[in-house]
Every structure is written in C-alpha cells, then in structure tokens.
Amino acid sequence: MLVLQSLWGWSESLRSAAEQASTHGFDGLECNVMHPCLQGLDAAEVRQLLSAHGLVLILEITTGGDYTPDLADGPQRHLQQLENLLGRALALEPLKINLIIGSDSWSETTQHGFFEDVLDRIDTVPCAVMLETHRSRSLANPWAMPLWLERHPRMRLTADLSHWCCVAERLMTPDLPPVQAMARRVDHIHARVGHAQGPSVSHPFAPEWAEALEAHRSCWQLFLESHDPGEAAITVTPEFGPDAYMPLKPFSAEPVADVETLNRQMATWLRQELKG
Numbered sequence: 001m002l003v004l005q006s007l008w009g010w011s012e013s014l015r016s017a018a019e020q021a022s023t024h025g026f027d028g029l030e031c032n033v034m035h036p037c038l039q040g041l042d043a044a045e046v047r048q049l050l051s052a053h054g055l056v057l058i059l060e061i062t063t064g065g066d067y068t069p070d071l072a073d074g075p076q077r078h079l080q081q082l083e084n085l086l087g088r089a090l091a092l093e094p095l096k097i098n099l100i101i102g103s104d105s106w107s108e109t110t111q112h113g114f115f116e117d118v119l120d121r122i123d124t125v126p127c128a129v130m131l132e133t134h135r136s137r138s139l140a141n142p143w144a145m146p147l148w149l150e151r152h153p154r155m156r157l158t159a160d161l162s163h164w165c166c167v168a169e170r171l172m173t174p175d176l177p178p179v180q181a182m183a184r185r186v187d188h189i190h191a192r193v194g195h196a197q198g199p200s201v202s203h204p205f206a207p208e209w210a211e212a213l214e215a216h217r218s219c220w221q222l223f224l225e226s227h228d229p230g231e232a233a234i235t236v237t238p239e240f241g242p243d244a245y246m247p248l249k250p251f252s253a254e255p256v257a258d259v260e261t262l263n264r265q266m267a268t269w270l271r272q273e274l275k276g
C-alpha cells in the first residue's frame with residue numbers, strides 16, 4: 001500500500017509539495033493534471049523533481065469543465081476533453097490516472113455508450129487508469145454499481161465512499177451489494193470520511209464520528225484484502241479538503257480543523273490500521 005499526499009487546495013510550488021511529502025513520509029503526490037503547481041514546468045522537470053524525492057505521481061483528470069460537470073457538455077465534449085488531458089498527463093509518466101468523468105444527468109443508454117468509448121481509449125494507456133465514484137458523475141449512484149461492473153468488465157475504480165454516503169444518505173459498509181461488487185476492482189482509494197448528510201466529517205478521530213470512521217475503515221480493508229497481489233500496489237490518498245467539504249465556523253467562516261494536519265494524521269492512522 002502506497003500513501004500519497006493530496007495537493008487539493010495546495011497553493012505553493014511543486015518543489016515545496018515534494019519536500020513536504022518526503023518530510024512527512026508520503027510515498028507520492030496526487031493532483032489534478034491542471035494544478036497550478038504544474039504550470040510553467042516541462043514534463044522532464046516534473047519527473048526529475050519527483051524522482052529526486054523518491055515520490056510517485058497520481059494525476060486526476062476531470063471532464064465537463066470542472067469537478068461538477070457543465071450540463072451543456074455532452075458525451076462528445078467530455079471525450080474531447082479527456083483526449084486532450086490524457087496527452088498532458090501521460091507526458092508526466094504518472095503511476096496512475098484517476099478519471100472524474102461523465103454526468104449523472106445523462107440517460108442510462110448514453111452513460112453506457114460513453115463508458116465504452118472511454119474504456120476503448122484508456123485500453124491503450126501505459127499506466128493504470130481508474131474511474132472515481134464521485135457525486136454528479138456517471139458512477140454517482142452506488143446501487144447501480146453491480147450493473148455497471150457487469151456491463152463494463154474492463155472498468156477499474158477509485159473508491160471515494162464519502163460521495164456515496166451523501167447520495168444514499170447512509171454510511172457505506174462492507175455488507176452492502178455495491179461495496180461487495182466493487183471490491184476486486186478498486187486500485188485506488190480516496191480516504192476521506194463522509195457521513196449520511198455530508199462528504200466530510202469535521203474530524204475523523206473525534207468520538208462523535210467513530211461509527212463513520214469504522215464504516216469506512218472496514219470497506220477500505222475489504223478493498224485491500226480483495227486486491228490481486230499480482231497487480232501494482234493499491235494506493236491511498238487521505239483527501240480531507242477545502243471548498244466547503246470541511247465544515248466552517250459560523251460568521252468567521254474559519255475551518256473547524258486544519259486539513260493538512262488531518263491528512264497527515266490520517267496517513268499515519270492508515271498505515272497502523274489497514275492490513276495488507
């Protein structure tokens with residue numbers, strides 16, 4: 001298991017990020033392929049910098065314009081954006097690429113046709129490519145996951161169960177059909193703890209969130225145990241972040257906890273608590 005530092009909300013340089021990740025024992029970095037810290041650096045510089053610190057890289061690609069897709073963008077527009085961004089990503093030689101694609105607004109027929117086109121394209125990519133279980137996207141509905149996996153046996157996944165907690169208005173647990181169905185297809189985990197009414201608890205180690213933490217831990221453990229040992233190591237990114245995911249104090253709008261600290265604490269906890 002490799003544990004990566006998320007650069008969600010990071011405002012400094014890639015060099016600073018690499019130095020911090022190395023200092024705090026992370027195995028690599030995860031960021032959007034369009035992250036500001038990558039701008040102005042050519043691919044060789046990025047590869048050399050990460051190699052100097054012994055870090056791997058996971059890149060994230062979003063289609064539809066942003067993390068919440070533009071309703072005006074149809075499947076062809078998403079495919080065009082994917083093609084353009086894949087070229088940029090592959091030049092950096094990432095360990096893996098995480099896709100946040102499609103739209104939950106499309107019909108079922110459109111969704112499945114789009115995914116066949118996506119899977120045909122990523123079949124030729126020389127690294128692992130996963131599709132994330134993200135709200136507002138094609139894989140937003142947990143209850144449809146068994147059907148998705150039956151229809152698309154080539155699909156590999158990034159499991160972010162916090163999104164499904166919001167969609168289903170309940171905690172995800174290992175006994176649920178979607179979690180059981182996806183277990184052997186998970187190559188990457190976003191380790192944020194959600195709850196029935198939101199995508200992020202205020203602090204994963206606060207006693208009031210013990211049930212939510214255990215629900216996520218038990219699912220993550222299932223994914224680790226189900227992972228084919230012949231495949232590349234499963235990767236995990238603690239992903240507490242800003243953008244109103246972290247609850248804010250009223251009037252001052254100050255975060256109730258520091259996300260960088262939480263992600264470091266979660267990294268330590270994951271290495272202690274997950275076996276595999």
